[in-house]
Amino acid sequence: xxxxxxYHTASxxxxxxxxxxxxKLSREVSQMLEYFNHMLELDVSNLExxxxxxxxxxxLRRDVVAEQTVDPxxxxxxxxxxxxxxxxxxxxx
Amino acid sequence: MSNKYETFIGLEIHxxxxxxxxxxxxxxxxxxDEPNTNICPVCMGYPGVLPMVNEKAMELGYKxxxxxxxxxxxxxxxxxxxxxxxxxxxxxxxxQFEEPVGVDGWxxxxxxxxxxxxxxxxxxxxxxxxxxxxxxxMSLCDYNRxxxxxxxxxxxxxxxxxxxxxxxxxxxxxxxxxxGVSDGNMDEGSMKCDANISINLVGKGLGTKxxxxxxxxxxxxxxxxxxxxxxxxxxxxxxxxxxxxxxxxNENRDQTEVMRTKEEAEDYxxxxxxxxxxxxxxxxxxxxxxxxxxxxxxxRKHRMMxxxxxxxxxxxxxxxxxxxxxYFEEAVKLGxxxxxxxxxxxxDVKKLLNRENLSLQDSPLTAxxxxxxxxxxxxxxxxGKIAKKVLDFVFxxxxxxxxxxxxxxxxxxxxPAVLTAAVDKVMAANPDVVEAxxxxxxxxxxxxxxxxxxxxxxxxxxxxxxxxxxxxxG
Numbered sequence: 390x391x392x393x394x395x396y397h398t399a400s401x402x403x404x405x406x407x408x409x410x411x412x413k414l415s416r417e418v419s420q421m422l423e424y425f426n427h428m429l430e431l432d433v434s435n436l437e438x439x440x441x442x443x444x445x446x447x448x449l450r451r452d453v454v455a456e457q458t459v460d461p462x463x464x465x466x467x468x469x470x471x472x473x474x475x476x477x478x479x480x481x482x
Numbered sequence: 483m484s485n486k487y488e489t490f491i492g493l494e495i496h497x498x499x500x501x502x503x504x505x506x507x508x509x510x511x512x513x514x515d516e517p518n519t520n521i522c523p524v525c526m527g528y529p530g531v532l533p534m535v536n537e538k539a540m541e542l543g544y545k546x547x548x549x550x551x552x553x554x555x556x557x558x559x560x561x562x563x564x565x566x567x568x569x570x571x572x573x574x575x576x577x578q579f580e581e582p583v584g585v586d587g588w589x590x591x592x593x594x595x596x597x598x599x600x601x602x603x604x605x606x607x608x609x610x611x612x613x614x615x616x617x618x619x620m621s622l623c624d625y626n627r628x629x630x631x632x633x634x635x636x637x638x639x640x641x642x643x644x645x646x647x648x649x650x651x652x653x654x655x656x657x658x659x660x661x662g663v664s665d666g667n668m669d670e671g672s673m674k675c676d677a678n679i680s681i682n683l684v685g686k687g688l689g690t691k692x693x694x695x696x697x698x699x700x701x702x703x704x705x706x707x708x709x710x711x712x713x714x715x716x717x718x719x720x721x722x723x724x725x726x727x728x729x730x731x732n733e734n735r736d737q738t739e740v741m742r743t744k745e746e747a748e749d750y751x752x753x754x755x756x757x758x759x760x761x762x763x764x765x766x767x768x769x770x771x772x773x774x775x776x777x778x779x780x781x782r783k784h785r786m787m788x789x790x791x792x793x794x795x796x797x798x799x800x801x802x803x804x805x806x807x808x809y810f811e812e813a814v815k816l817g818x819x820x821x822x823x824x825x826x827x828x829x830d831v832k833k834l835l836n837r838e839n840l841s842l843q844d845s846p847l848t849a850x851x852x853x854x855x856x857x858x859x860x861x862x863x864x865x866g867k868i869a870k871k872v873l874d875f876v877f878x879x880x881x882x883x884x885x886x887x888x889x890x891x892x893x894x895x896x897x898p899a900v901l902t903a904a905v906d907k908v909m910a911a912n913p914d915v916v917e918a919x920x921x922x923x924x925x926x927x928x929x930x931x932x933x934x935x936x937x938x939x940x941x942x943x944x945x946x947x948x949x950x951x952x953x954x955x956g
Contacts, residue, residue: 401564401749401751403566440559440754440760441559441754441756441759441760445759446759446760446761446762447759447761447762447763447764448534448535448758448759449534449535449536449537449540449761450503450508450534450535450536450537451537451538452501452502452503452536452537452538452539453502453503453508454502454503454508454509454510455503455507455508455509455522456508457509457522458522459522459523461518461519461520461521461522464518464521464523464526464528465518472620472622473517474516474517474518474519474624475517475518475615475622475623475624476518476568476622476623476624476625477620477621477622477623478568478620478621478623479619479620479621480616480617480618480619480620480621481567481568481614481616481621482616482621
C-alpha cells in the first residue's frame with residue numbers, strides 16, 4: 390500500500406502516524422492486502438455473501454421501555470466534563 | 483428562472499417513528515426530558531453491548547416502504563456508517579445501505595397541473611444522533627435523542643420546481659400522519675428534509691449537485707430551493723462553474739450560505755453490523771404490514787371528489803387533516819349535505835375554532851351536532867343567520883343545537899298571525915316609507931325588512947314574511 394493511501398486510511402480512523410510507523414505499517418498492510426487478493430481469486434459469484442454467521446435470524450425486541458440497569462448519572466461520571474447535565478466538549482462546529 | 487435551464491430536485495426525508503423506545507435499546511424514545519436521562523450503555527456506545535432492533539420500528543419502516551410502492555426486502559440488514567462526530571458516541575451510526583427495507587418505489591401527488599409521480603430510491607431504517615448546542619468555544623451534548631428510531635426516505639431527482647417540492651412534502655407529511663407512523667412536524671424536528679438541487683441547460687441532464695439543509699417547514703424548503711435555483715442560474719449565466727457543496731438555509735436573511743464544500747467524496751466505509759442478525763420477514767409479518775395499511779390521503783381526496791361532489795380545492799381542504807376528513811365523512815353518513823358541511827367547516831366553524839383556540843377534536847361540536855344544526859336550517863326551523871348564533875352557543879354552553887334552539891326560543895317564526903301583526907306594527911311606525919314604496923320606490927323595501935327582523939328579533943321566517951309584506955303593500 391503506498392504511503393498516500395495509508396495516510397488517508399489512517400486519517401479516516403483518526404490515527405496519527407509518524408514516518409517510521411508509516412513505513413512499517415505500509416509493509417504490513419501490503420502483506421495483509423496480499424492475503425485478501427488471494428481470497429479474491431476464488432469464484433464466489435454464485436454464493437450469497439455471509440454477512441452474519443451463527444446467528445439466529447429475526448431477533449427483534451418488543452417496543453417496551455426497559456428498566457435502566459445502569460444509572461445515567463454513573464455514566465455521566467465518565468464524561469470529561471459536564472455542564473448542567475450536558476456532556477461538555479471543545480467546540481466542534 | 484429563465485427556461486434556458488432545467489431543475490432537478492431530490493429529497494432526503496427523515497421521520498421520527500412513533501415508538502416508545504429507541505431503535506436498538508430499551509431507552510425511552512423521548513427528548514425534551516432533562517439532558518442525558520434517557521441513555522444506557524447501548525446508545526452511549528459502551529464496549530461489549532448488544533443492540534437489538536425495535537420490532538415496532540421495523541414494522542413501521544416496512545409499512546412506509548409499502549405505502550410508497552417499494553419492493554420490500556426479504557432479507558434486510560443493518561450496516562455501520564462510520565464517521566467521527568461527537569453527536570454519536572459510537573463513532574458510527576447504525577443504518578442501512580446494501581439491503582434497506584424497501585427500494586424502487588414511487589409516490590403520486592397533486593399539483594395545479596395535475597397528478598405527478600416521484601420515484602423513491604429507497605426507504606431505510608437508522609438511528610438519530612444526539613443533540614448538540616454550540617456555545618462559544620464549547621459544545622454541549624445531550625444523548626437523549628441518540629438512537630431515536632428514524633426512517634429515511636430518499637427520492638430520485640424527479641421534482642422539477644421548488645413549488646412542486648413544497649406540495650410533495652405536504653403530501654408526504656399528510657401520508658405519514660394518516661398512517662400514524664410519525665407526527666411529521668418539521669418545526670419540532672420530528673421530520674427533516676434535506677434537498678439536493680442541480681440545474682443545467684435543457685436536455686443536458688443533471689448538473690452540479692448542491693445539498694441544502696436547515697429548512698424547518700415545507701415553505702422554507704421551497705424558499706431555499708427558489709433562492710438556490712436563481713443563484714445557480716446567475717452563476718451559469720456569468721460563465722462560472724458551480725461547486726459541489728452543502729449549503730444552509732438562513733431563514734433570517736432569506737438566503738443560502740455555504741456550510742462545507744465537498745472536496746473529496748465522503749467515505750463512510752459501510753460494513754454489515756455484526757451485532758444485528760439479518761431480518762427475514764415471514765408471511766405473518768407481511769400480513770401484519772398489509773393489514774395495517776390505510777386509505778392514503780391522495781386516494782381519499784380523489785374518492786371524496788367523486789363521492790361527495792366536492793371540487794378539488796374543497797376536497798384538498800377536507801382531506802388535509804385526518805380528523806377533519808373522518809369527521810366530514812361521519813357527518814355525511816348522518817345525513818349532512820356535503821357542500822353545506824364543507825361551507826360550515828371551512829368558514830364559521832373554522833372561525834370559531836380559531837377564536838376559541840381549539841382544534842375540532844377538542845371542540846364540543848361533534849359531527850352529529852353539526853349535522854343537527856344543518857337539519858335545523860334545511861327544515862326552516864331556524865335561518866342561516868340564527869344558526870351562526872346557535873353555533874356560538876354550542877361552543878359556550880356545550881349543548882346540542884336542538885336543545886339550544888328550544889331553551890333559548892330561537893326557532894324561526896312562521897305563524898302568519900304573528901308575522902302579520904309585526905308587519906302592521908312596522909308599517910304603522912313608518913308611514914313615509916310605506917308611501918314611498920307605494921309610489922314606486924322599491925329600494926325602501928329593504929329598510930322595512932330590516933325593521934321587521936329587528937321587531938321579531940331576527941326570528942321571522944323570511945319567505946312568508948316577504949309574502950305578507952308584499953300583500954300589505956299591494
